[in-house]
Amino acid sequence: MNKIIFFLIATCFAVLSCTKEKTDYEAEIEVVVPEYDEFKEAVTIHSEGYDIKIEALNGTFYKGYNEIRLKVLDSQTRKETNATDVTLLPIITKANGNKNSCPHRYNLVYRTDGNYFSGYSVFTSESLANEAWELHIRFAINNKTYTTNQRITVQEQTNKNLNTTMFIGKDDEQYVIALVSPQRPKVGENELIAGIYKYTKPTTSPGDYPDPSQFSYTEVNNYILQLDPRMPEPSMGNHSSPNNEDLVQRNDGLYRGVVNYTMTGNWTLNFIMLNQxxxxxxxxxxxxxxxxxxxGVKSELYLDILF
Incomplete structure (x- = not known):
């Protein structure tokens, strides 16, 4: 009888602890999980009679995945130009002077529905006092090519639902996985969207700086990102959830799956990445x-989130 009573007391304590943790996380959500859906001007570059306006969500560049919208305007008339062949190359200068890039769309795509050039940049670190990011832009107007660059500030990403990870695979290649959506999950099934990118090792000697062939990343094709979400907190017992779906690539190049969050709190997205x-x-x-x-034990490849 004493053993039964002890077991019931321990069970009640575990349940109460779980409830308390859940309540604490729900209170924290309102503070730490921002959600942005409006594109605002992040930077304007004035160059040779043209204004290059770049927009991002919330008008801010964050560590991680950033959708970018770019317009080239005439500085005098403020009207859109007939710019073509627009390219974007983000480069960071490290404290030791080395220059690196990050996953990005180099050749921007013109969107007629919004009259802007579309791209993205997955900044792998925030700006520091001794490490600076620059955007290098190139475009053509009336068969003349223009180049310009602008130093930018990349902010820390405070939304853990948009975390990124960089690692070396068993093929000795450098990869980046970046969460794209949802910014703010709900309890239940959520479409989980991520980008998977691989660094393209240069095969030629550097040309004139900035030579894009030295800073190239590609979207990997036909990989599978197996998903096992867990709540690793001791009070949660490392439990998972049903109805999750692995991430597979769609037509837009991003990887999409389903993650089912059964409650709010700390979750770990455990992954196994398979090639084609x-x-x-x-x-x-x-x-x-x-x-x-x-x-809970985590995979050697994982991302922590909180909502």
Whole structure:
């Protein structure tokens, strides 16, 4: 009888602890999980009689995935030009003087529905006092090519639902995974969107700076990102959820799947990344045991989120 009573008391304590943790997380959500849906001007570059206006969500560049909208206007008339061949190249100068880039769309695509050039940049770090990001822009008007560049500020990403990770796969290639959506998940099934990118190692000697061939990333094609979401907090017992779907590539180049969050709080998205031939490039299976009181084991490839 004493053993039964002790077990019931312990069970009640575990349930109350779980409820308390959940309540704390819900209170924290209102503070730490921003959501932006409006594009605003992030920077304007004045160059040779033209204004290059670049917009991003909330008018801010953040570490991680950033959708970018660019317009080239005549500085005097303020009207849109007939610019073509617009390219974007983000470059960071490190403290030691080395220059690197990040996943990005180099050749921007013109969107007739919004009259802007569309692209993205996955900034892999925020700006620091001794490390600076620059955007290098090139475009053509009436068969004349223009080039310009502008230093920008990349802010820390405070929304963990938009986290990124950079790693070396078993093929010795450098990869970046960036969460794109949802910015603010809901309890239940959510479409999970991510970009997967690979650094393209240069095969030629550098040309005139900035030579895009030295800073190239590609969207990987036909990979699979296997998903196992868990709540790793000791009070949550590393439990998972049903009805999750692995991420596969869609026509826009991004990877989409389904993640089912059964409650608010800390979640870990455990991944196993397979290439187009089904070979595991990164990631490990995590134990399926329910382990209340013990922090959950994570895959070697994971992203933490909080909502």
């Amino acid at each position: 031939n089904g070979k595991i490039l990164k990631g490990t299976n995590v134990p399926t045991d329910f382990t209340p009181g013990i922090e």
